[in-house]
Amino acid sequence: MKIRVFENQLEAKTAAAEQIADSLDGNSAKLVCATGGTMVEFYREFCRTNQDRAIDLRGVRFFNLDEYYGIEMDPALPEGKDQSFARYLSDNLFRPLGIDVDSQVRLVPHREDGLEQYRTELACSGGELITILGIGKNGHIAFNEPGTMIEDSIRVVNLSEGTIIDNYKANFEAFGYSFDEMPRKACTIGPREILSSNRIIVLCFGKTKKHAFEQAVFGTIDASCPASYLQTHENVEWYVDSALLR
Numbered sequence: 037m038k039i040r041v042f043e044n045q046l047e048a049k050t051a052a053a054e055q056i057a058d059s060l061d062g063n064s065a066k067l068v069c070a071t072g073g074t075m076v077e078f079y080r081e082f083c084r085t086n087q088d089r090a091i092d093l094r095g096v097r098f099f100n101l102d103e104y105y106g107i108e109m110d111p112a113l114p115e116g117k118d119q120s121f122a123r124y125l126s127d128n129l130f131r132p133l134g135i136d137v138d139s140q141v142r143l144v145p146h147r148e149d150g151l152e153q154y155r156t157e158l159a160c161s162g163g164e165l166i167t168i169l170g171i172g173k174n175g176h177i178a179f180n181e182p183g184t185m186i187e188d189s190i191r192v193v194n195l196s197e198g199t200i201i202d203n204y205k206a207n208f209e210a211f212g213y214s215f216d217e218m219p220r221k222a223c224t225i226g227p228r229e230i231l232s233s234n235r236i237i238v239l240c241f242g243k244t245k246k247h248a249f250e251q252a253v254f255g256t257i258d259a260s261c262p263a264s265y266l267q268t269h270e271n272v273e274w275y276v277d278s279a280l281l282r
């Protein structure tokens with residue numbers, strides 16, 4: 037495991053974006069993409085780097101890391117009203133980079149065969165599997181909440197109360213949704229798929245993530261902190277800021 041410490045978030049996100057973009061240039065790869073507040077600026081830097089350096093992403097397929105259950109992307113809705121992670125990736129990554137629909141693999145758990153199709157696509161050959169993660173305050177990665185077992189795979193899960201509240205306050209509330217409208221379930225790839233990646237990049241910043249980070253990196257490897265499972269992988273890079281370590 038490598039821990040790369042930066043003075044601030046922007047420096048860390050820029051370094052991660054440049055590193056990933058360079059490694060994708062002209063290569064075949066599968067890139068599994070997280071969402072969340074942390075990732076917005078990272079994707080902005082990633083798009084900028086790709087444009088500045090004319091990175092060739094034609095061999096890359098992009099995968100949604102997770103998705104709310106029951107929410108389907110609706111391009112007719114204004115930005116923000118559509119809270120699907122598919123829309124988030126479309127707005128922050130795919131449209132700015134001009135990624136065509138055939139190169140995007142979404143999680144659509146409520147459709148018959150939705151998960152099976154995703155599983156098949158992820159297992160297909162196509163170069164390195166690179167997963168980009170954020171982390172929840174309770175140590176979740178993707179939507180693998182505390183209690184997740186290391187061998188758990190792609191599945192529909194119940195969200196914890198803390199995650200529902202955090203994500204409501206961070207996203208849904210500002211767009212006029214009531215707390216009752218907040219999804220209670222989601223679909224997520226599991227530790228099994230995450231740990232099958234060739235390379236895992238985790239972005240983790242700020243005081244609010246300190247406890248989760250310490251448990252994930254220095255704590256016991258167990259279900260109380262699913263991010264601790266990353267200790268079992270040989271190629272994990274953490275990008276953190278100095279505020280996290282203070």
Ligand code: GLP
Binds near residue numbers: 071101170206
């Ligand atoms: C959601 C996502 C996670 C993400 C987490 C942290 O729960 N499912 O993939 O890591 O939020 O988000 P933020 O970056 O906003 O703290």
